[in-house]
Amino acid sequence: MLNRTLAPESKMVDDITFFEPVRHELDNGIPVFIINAGQQELVRIEFIFNNVNWNPSRPLQAAAVSQLINNGTRELSAKEIADHVDYYGAFLQTEYGADHSSVKLYTLNKHLQNVLPVIFSILNESDFSDHELSIYTQNQKQSLQVNLQKNDFLARKAFANELFGQTAYGAGIEPEDYDRLTRSQLLEYFHAAYTPWNCTVIAAGRFTGSELAVLNNIFGKPWVNQGPATVNKFTFDMPQGREVLIDRPDALQSAIRMGTIAINRQHPDFPGLQVLNCVLGGYFGSRLMANIREDKGYTYGIGSAVASMKDAGYFFLATEVGTEVCTSAMDEIEKEILILQQDVIPVQELDLVRNYMLGSMLGSLENAFSHADKFKNIYFAGLGYDYYERYINTIKTIEAAELRQLANTYLDTQQFTKVIAGKK
Structure with missing residues (x-):
C-alpha cells in the first residue's frame, strides 16, 4: 500500500535538452531558423523586426504600426483579412516589445499555402487607413484613461520613466500622444522597419523542406518596402536613489x-x-x-x-x-x-x-x-x-x-x- 503520509522522494533535475534550430536563408537573404519537432501537423511562423528610428516626439509610432498592421492592405480590408485567416482555422497575432515587433502565424501545414499570401500582403501592403487609425486612437485613449485611474499602472509607468526616460523602454505615454499620430507617420515607419534586411523568421512545429519551399516561394521575392532606418540603440546612466x-x-x-x-x-x-x-x-x-x-x-x-x-x-x-x-x-x-x-x-x-x-x-x-x-x-x-x-x-x-x-x-x-x- 502507498503510504500517503510520506512525501514522495524528490530529485534534482539532472539534464535538460534543448532543440536547436537549423539555419536557412530565403532567396532575398532573410534568415530562417527552423525547429522541426512535434507530432501534430501544425506550425508557428514568427516574422520578427528590430524596432528602428526611435523618435521621442513620436513614442507611439512603432507600437501603433504593430497593432494596426493587420487592419487592412491595399487589396484587403481588416474584415477580409480576419475572415480569410479564420476560414482556414489559422491564428494571427501581432506583438510589440521595446526592442522588437513581430507577426506570428499559427496554422495547419495543409493550409500554409493559402494563408501565407495574406501575411505577405500584410507585411508589404498595409495601408493604415485614416478610418482604422481613428478607431485605434479612440479605443487606446479610452483604455489609457481607465488605466490612469489604477495605482499599479501609474506606479509602473512612472517607474519605467524614472529609470529609462523618454526612450522605448520608459516613454511616458499621455492621451495627447495618440492625437499626434498620423497616417503618414505610420507609413513612414512601416516602410523603414518592415523590410527583408530587418527581418528574422523563426519557424517551429512540423516544418520540413516542403514548408520551407512554400515560405521561400512567397517570401523569398524582393519586398517593395524600403526606407532609411537605424536600429534603436540606447545607453543609460545608473540612477541615484x-x-x-x-x-x-x-x-x-x-x-x-x-x-x-x-x-x-x-x-x-x-x-x-x-x-x-x-x-x-x-x-x-x-x-x-x-x-x-x-x-x-x-x-x-x-x-x-x-x-x-x-x-x-x-x-x-x-x-x-x-x-x-x-x-x-x-x-x-x-x-x-x-x-x-x-x-x-x-x-x-x-x-x-x-x-x-x-x-x-x-x-x-x-x-x-x-x-x-x-x-x-x-x-x-x-x-x-x-x-x-x-x-x-x-x-x-x-x-x-x-x-x-x-x-x-x-x-x-x-x-x-x-x-x-x-x-x-
Missing part, C-alpha cells in the same frame, strides 16, 4: 514599485542574480511572500524579477498594500534585502529554490514553440546555447556566499528608485 510619490488622497491601497537598472542576459552574473531574485521574490515561497503576505498580511501578492532587454536590464519588485501600512511594507522589503546582504541563505532553502528553478526551466520546454522562444531569447542577445549550460550549472552549484556577494553588488537599496502611487 529617488523616491516618487504620486499622491492620490482617496486611495485605499498604495502601489509600490522599487528597483534599479541592473545587468542583462549578456552579463556573466545574470544567472546568479536570477537565483538570488528567486529567493527574494521570484516564486510563491519567496521571502517577500513569507514576510509581507503571510506574516504581516499587508498584501495579497508581492514579487520581484530581473528583466533583460537588448540595451539594459533592471531589477524591480512590485506590490499593492493598504495605505496605512505602506511605509511599514517598504521597511520590511528593505529589511529582507539587508538580510540577504548580511547572512548566507540556509542550505535547505537554497536547495528548494534550485529545484524550483530547474523544474520551471524543464516545464517551460513543453513543445517546439517553447523551444523556439528559448532560442529567441539568446539569439537576439547575441548568445549561444552555452548560455543555458551556464545558467543551469549556476543554479546547481552557486554557493550561498556568492549570492550574498551578489546581493551587496546589485541590490543597493540606497540607489533604488522607489515609486508609490496612492498614499504613504
Whole structure:
C-alpha cells in the first residue's frame, strides 16, 4: 500500500535538452531558423523586426504600426483579412516589445499555402487607413484613461520613466500622444522597419523542406518596402536613489514599485542574480511572500524579477498594500534585502529554490514553440546555447556566499528608485 503520509522522494533535475534550430536563408537573404519537432501537423511562423528610428516626439509610432498592421492592405480590408485567416482555422497575432515587433502565424501545414499570401500582403501592403487609425486612437485613449485611474499602472509607468526616460523602454505615454499620430507617420515607419534586411523568421512545429519551399516561394521575392532606418540603440546612466510619490488622497491601497537598472542576459552574473531574485521574490515561497503576505498580511501578492532587454536590464519588485501600512511594507522589503546582504541563505532553502528553478526551466520546454522562444531569447542577445549550460550549472552549484556577494553588488537599496502611487 502507498503510504500517503510520506512525501514522495524528490530529485534534482539532472539534464535538460534543448532543440536547436537549423539555419536557412530565403532567396532575398532573410534568415530562417527552423525547429522541426512535434507530432501534430501544425506550425508557428514568427516574422520578427528590430524596432528602428526611435523618435521621442513620436513614442507611439512603432507600437501603433504593430497593432494596426493587420487592419487592412491595399487589396484587403481588416474584415477580409480576419475572415480569410479564420476560414482556414489559422491564428494571427501581432506583438510589440521595446526592442522588437513581430507577426506570428499559427496554422495547419495543409493550409500554409493559402494563408501565407495574406501575411505577405500584410507585411508589404498595409495601408493604415485614416478610418482604422481613428478607431485605434479612440479605443487606446479610452483604455489609457481607465488605466490612469489604477495605482499599479501609474506606479509602473512612472517607474519605467524614472529609470529609462523618454526612450522605448520608459516613454511616458499621455492621451495627447495618440492625437499626434498620423497616417503618414505610420507609413513612414512601416516602410523603414518592415523590410527583408530587418527581418528574422523563426519557424517551429512540423516544418520540413516542403514548408520551407512554400515560405521561400512567397517570401523569398524582393519586398517593395524600403526606407532609411537605424536600429534603436540606447545607453543609460545608473540612477541615484529617488523616491516618487504620486499622491492620490482617496486611495485605499498604495502601489509600490522599487528597483534599479541592473545587468542583462549578456552579463556573466545574470544567472546568479536570477537565483538570488528567486529567493527574494521570484516564486510563491519567496521571502517577500513569507514576510509581507503571510506574516504581516499587508498584501495579497508581492514579487520581484530581473528583466533583460537588448540595451539594459533592471531589477524591480512590485506590490499593492493598504495605505496605512505602506511605509511599514517598504521597511520590511528593505529589511529582507539587508538580510540577504548580511547572512548566507540556509542550505535547505537554497536547495528548494534550485529545484524550483530547474523544474520551471524543464516545464517551460513543453513543445517546439517553447523551444523556439528559448532560442529567441539568446539569439537576439547575441548568445549561444552555452548560455543555458551556464545558467543551469549556476543554479546547481552557486554557493550561498556568492549570492550574498551578489546581493551587496546589485541590490543597493540606497540607489533604488522607489515609486508609490496612492498614499504613504
